[in-house]
Amino acid sequence: MVQIYTHEDVSKHNTRDDLYMIIDKKVYDITKFVDEHPGGDEILIEEGAKDASGPFDDVGHSPDARQMLVKYYVGELDPEVTMPINQSKPVVVQSANTVKTVNDGASGNPLRILIPVAFFIGYIYWRFFLNQ
Numbered sequence: 823m824v825q826i827y828t829h830e831d832v833s834k835h836n837t838r839d840d841l842y843m844i845i846d847k848k849v850y851d852i853t854k855f856v857d858e859h860p861g862g863d864e865i866l867i868e869e870g871a872k873d874a875s876g877p878f879d880d881v882g883h884s885p886d887a888r889q890m891l892v893k894y895y896v897g898e899l900d901p902e903v904t905m906p907i908n909q910s911k912p913v914v915v916q917s918a919n920t921v922k923t924v925n926d927g928a929s930g931n932p933l934r935i936l937i938p939v940a941f942f943i944g945y946i947y948w949r950f951f952l953n954q
């Protein structure tokens with residue numbers, strides 16, 4: 823059966839002698855790899871014990887590097903825990919957009935009010951002062 827880990831479980835494996843890492847929702851025990859990593863041990867210890875999918879991709883690791891992961895696979899990231907975290911991101915983005923939209927509307931509002939008011943004042947001025 824596949825072993826399931828939460829972020830919290832992984833965060834406990836945070837030393838050179840016991841180091842886990844999450845990459846693309848899979849959990850790896852990279853303890854034995856720390857000294858072999860061509861990119862150095864420090865970076866693995868720094869990025870270890872958490873989700874390092876971003877940094878791993880950013881480096882542009884070769885397909886060989888990705889293939890090496892298979893050797894260190896120990897289980898999957900708990901989808902129950904992962905899903906709300908992933909879902910919370912779009913919600914935040916959505917609310918940020920909503921706020922932005924509301925702000926955009928609010929910044930348009932003064933003009934929408936000012937222009938008719940300016941016309942109205944102009945009309946009153948023309949009607950009562952110029953047209954007598």
Ligand code: HEM
Pocket residue numbers: 843850852855859860861862865866869874877878881882883884885886887888890891
């Ligand atoms: C267990 C996961 C990892 C494995 C199996 C792995 C494997 C490798 C391999 C095989 C290389 C040699 C170049 C290549 O083939 O792409 C490499 C280079 C490198 N890795 Fe990793 N890596 C892992 C995680 C990470 C992480 C999380 C970082 C964080 C940024 C990182 C940073 C680097 C850097 C900076 C290099 C040097 C790149 C260069 O000199 O061109 N690696 N890694």
